[in-house]
Amino acid sequence: MIRVGIIGYGYWGPGIARNFHGLPGCELSMICDKSPESLRRAKQAHPAVTVTCDANEVLTSPNIDAVAVITPVWTHFELAKTALQNGKHVLVEKPFTSTVAQAEELIELAAQKHLMIMVDHTFLFTGAVKKIRQLIEADALGKLYYYDSTRVNLGLFQHDVNVLWDLAPHDLSIMDHLISAKPDVVIATGQSHLNCHEDVAYLTIYFGNSVIAHINVNWLSPVKVRTTLLGGEKKMLVWNDLEADEKVKVYDKGVDIKGGENVYDLLVSYRSGDMWAPKIEQAEALRVEARYFIDCIEKQETPFNDGAAGLRVVKLLEAAERSLKERGKAISV
Amino acid sequence: MIRVGIIGYGYWGPGIARNFHGLPGCELSMICDKSPESLRRAKQAHPAVTVTCDANEVLTSPNIDAVAVITPVWTHFELAKTALQNGKHVLVEKPFTSTVAQAEELIELAAQKHLMIMVDHTFLFTGAVKKIRQLIEADALGKLYYYDSTRVNLGLFQHDVNVLWDLAPHDLSIMDHLISAKPDVVIATGQSHLNCHEDVAYLTIYFGNSVIAHINVNWLSPVKVRTTLLGGEKKMLVWNDLEADEKVKVYDKGVDIKGGENVYDLLVSYRSGDMWAPKIEQAEALRVEARYFIDCIEKQETPFNDGAAGLRVVKLLEAAERSLKERGKAISV
């Protein structure tokens, strides 16, 4: 029985709590939040769980084996570090940390203590991403050409981070999960309109082998868009996460090109065939992830969304942030 | 009666010919193309019009007042220059020229000769763009925040240019028409996958007053997208050119922000109200533009899509091309 404590019961915490609650092999033991109103909601939803406004109660309790850190990003490092120092496994909300240095320190600490770090890259547990990864692993798309994601909506404005740190971690963690090539250079542009934090941002990531990724994040869009295009040599794919039923569509479309002696002899032919929307697993991603967290602890296995995965995302965010501040300067990673 | 000759009867030329044909005050006199097959099609569609494979026949004919240059971009300069030297007004397919220097030389030549240059920025004559411009001029959107366009589809690959020069002129000319601020810096990223020409490209354009524009062009997308988001302080707008009926949607959505003493006191409130899709004029854009071309010649007026407008677009393209070749280096314009 893994006893779990949760620190942070704001926007995302209740979902975490609901999914750990009643999970076989797991006991939701304690919930912590600084806000009395949040604690009241926690108590109402989970009458049997101890609530507290003092994070140290969770971090030092001998009755807790693992701590979920579901707080603003600038607090992740201190909370996760203390949890690890007190011998607790940690699940950390994305993005893992504010800096690469912090992430590296936590990874090292966990290694020393033989503890597990999992970073909450929830999207990796959705049926859509799992299906796309299967398709890529089965080489259904062929050599990958590009990854292009648009993630825009109105709000949610964060006080402590810009739109890059708020929305791009989703895309970066998915990209990291799907693309085996290594990122090479990051270029980010964007603008702030309402305060000092950028509310629109555009990222390009060059990879070593002519794969290119592009991410468009925006807090000021009147319409919500969650669409990712993946182009490959054999097939192309559109993932629209707002579709109820057909989230992933695989197109038997592409280009065949036959070079002649010079560029003007190019013979380009378009291929346009069937479209296919595979059935997507419907299970709640957060429930699957909670199950995986408990299982990895019990079996002493390293999760694929471990600290190293979190670090790779933070590296890209840090590079993107630097690029953004210098109006698109190319930053190597 | 303005007598018009057309050079180039490939993909776009037939539309030009059809729209000049039968236009009151205009006579479609000659069509030129190097390809016998294209000339055969021209003859079938316009039995009464002289066809020729020799551009000089059009350029030097005493019976022609204006020449439409509807050929690959690398030929625009020579053809337009000769036409102007022979005293003919010119309508030049977008993009105007291959270089800024060429555009400037043509503009100067036309001024000396008291001839008119019009650049075929067809989208400026669509009901959608006209309506958006009206809304901006009436300050319906308020202070502009961003312009974000996605223009992707499968093909059409060009032998002589990359996706930037093929698709982005549409967005750049529309942006130039709608945004009164001046572009400041251009950053372009992209990648080629099939030959030496980039088939995906992403542009960011910084303007002086915190307006930011972003353009996503892609020849390798399995789905066709033609969507532009415009965010403003008062209202936000989505233009989906693929919608049959409701191309432009205006959202009474936005953010109100009240700053406190420090950044953590920010009070952000979202505004979410009605959506409104104004009726869009249905007339064929190319017909409206053809009419405007003839009228401007007759009235000796300078069109808004004149050589200077064409030059502004070429300047941005040239800067974007430089940026693209240097992996996103910021280029001032």
Added chain:
Amino acid sequence: MIRVGIIGYGYWGPGIARNFHGLPGCELSMICDKSPESLRRAKQAHPAVTVTCDANEVLTSPNIDAVAVITPVWTHFELAKTALQNGKHVLVEKPFTSTVAQAEELIELAAQKHLMIMVDHTFLFTGAVKKIRQLIEADALGKLYYYDSTRVNLGLFQHDVNVLWDLAPHDLSIMDHLISAKPDVVIATGQSHLNCHEDVAYLTIYFGNSVIAHINVNWLSPVKVRTTLLGGEKKMLVWNDLEADEKVKVYDKGVDIKGGENVYDLLVSYRSGDMWAPKIEQAEALRVEARYFIDCIEKQETPFNDGAAGLRVVKLLEAAERSLKERGKAISV
């Protein structure tokens, strides 16, 4: 403080319980279901509420003021009758009863006992239906021409009723709420394919003043559709309940007709103007209805969705059922 007991904790009961729970002025006192598994779920969600498998405990408890009957339709009459006889107000799941005679008996009994009947026509409490009713009351649509609803999806098959009794009550109650004219004749067609219950059905309802309503319900559709068209003399409206944001669209479209001396002189002109999607209230319909139920009891007011409203729907269902069994025979109502 109104003390509420719920009978039936299957598909719809949990939503009812959740919305009465914690409602000011209301106490959720007891939940009854015959299934031990349902009671286990009830207990988990509402630890403080008494659960029982014996409906009579709820129906006769002196500590209960109102009973929500959320059971299969063939049980409504007996349960509601006993509740009323025991002096309790009732909220009855739609459709109200299996027969017109039952509905009339319950209405009379409630009148004698000075008790309230509310029928759970939940859709009447949605933002969309409220907005449409406002538009009609403000005469925004003009004289109504037709009401045409499509409500199709895969499943949910019911053992005890056909698709007509399962899905059409939604449309009939909405239609009853929106259209002031009285229904005149009902014609229903349909077919069963898997067992004796019809799984597709089509209803036409003629009204006195040339309004016509049509309802298409289907349990065997691969795609889910929830779309209602309302045509009026001035404006037309589309309500797509599956749209996240723009559920109701009002079109300034229509037909102007000028009659000449004979039918061949008709001068028809189409009007096509702006489209407008008014902001729709987002509150959960069931919560609003629960609030209204408690308020009506406290203020001793008659709800608009009272037994008489439930009876009108059952009359139409009974007529439609007769018509369906006789392959579309016109049945007067």
Added chain:
Amino acid sequence: MIRVGIIGYGYWGPGIARNFHGLPGCELSMICDKSPESLRRAKQAHPAVTVTCDANEVLTSPNIDAVAVITPVWTHFELAKTALQNGKHVLVEKPFTSTVAQAEELIELAAQKHLMIMVDHTFLFTGAVKKIRQLIEADALGKLYYYDSTRVNLGLFQHDVNVLWDLAPHDLSIMDHLISAKPDVVIATGQSHLNCHEDVAYLTIYFGNSVIAHINVNWLSPVKVRTTLLGGEKKMLVWNDLEADEKVKVYDKGVDIKGGENVYDLLVSYRSGDMWAPKIEQAEALRVEARYFIDCIEKQETPFNDGAAGLRVVKLLEAAERSLKERGKAISV
């Protein structure tokens, strides 16, 4: 060389003319229309073709082998009859004739004269219908459950017929082409709002083997809908003719039902699998049909869309019209 004359150059005639023009083995010889304006348009589009306002010129010309009758339905019989009497094959615009008796007389006359009748059921030549028919012939859908079509838009109002005769022939001819079972009973409801012609109508057609068809046609809809659902035991299909690329979607969805001893033991399980959008042939339907018309004449073959097919549609229209006038009375066919 088959020499074709066209009578009627209004809405549909120009498309017919354009597709016969230049078709190998065919010569477009004459175009007739009563309207001088229509003849002017015909002359402009086809300078080499003789135009006339006198139908008899076409009907009696020794230089014409086949006549396309593209006129209002009430004129079809007389024109087609005269054409046949003069030894000419006929292509008749849908619906074939105004009455069953007329259709039967024309069929008999053609048989006597060894001439061909083709009825212009254009949709049967679209890539979408051809693909659906292939799927049905390959038993991909399994036993057919229902056919449900919605064909609504604003206008086009006809002076001489109601919405049933205007729009339903499309669906009836497609249904006739796809469903091998024989129609049994027709029930039609509807209403007129602007003049004496019904502008909305709803048809149900019962077939012998529990297949049911339903057709919703409406001239007063603010939105255009062209959607047909086909439900089968194995698979279900949605044909949305307004989709640019994925017109036909095949769903691996359905219901498996296992009956127990009584109805309450029914075990219903839903099947929900992949969706698949087969590539649809893009050729213009009217061009394919024109080709087929010429080929059938040359090879002396009977087309599948012959007079008998036209008659089957007229029989259903006549029955539906009778049913409509008697408010949904069931009419056997």
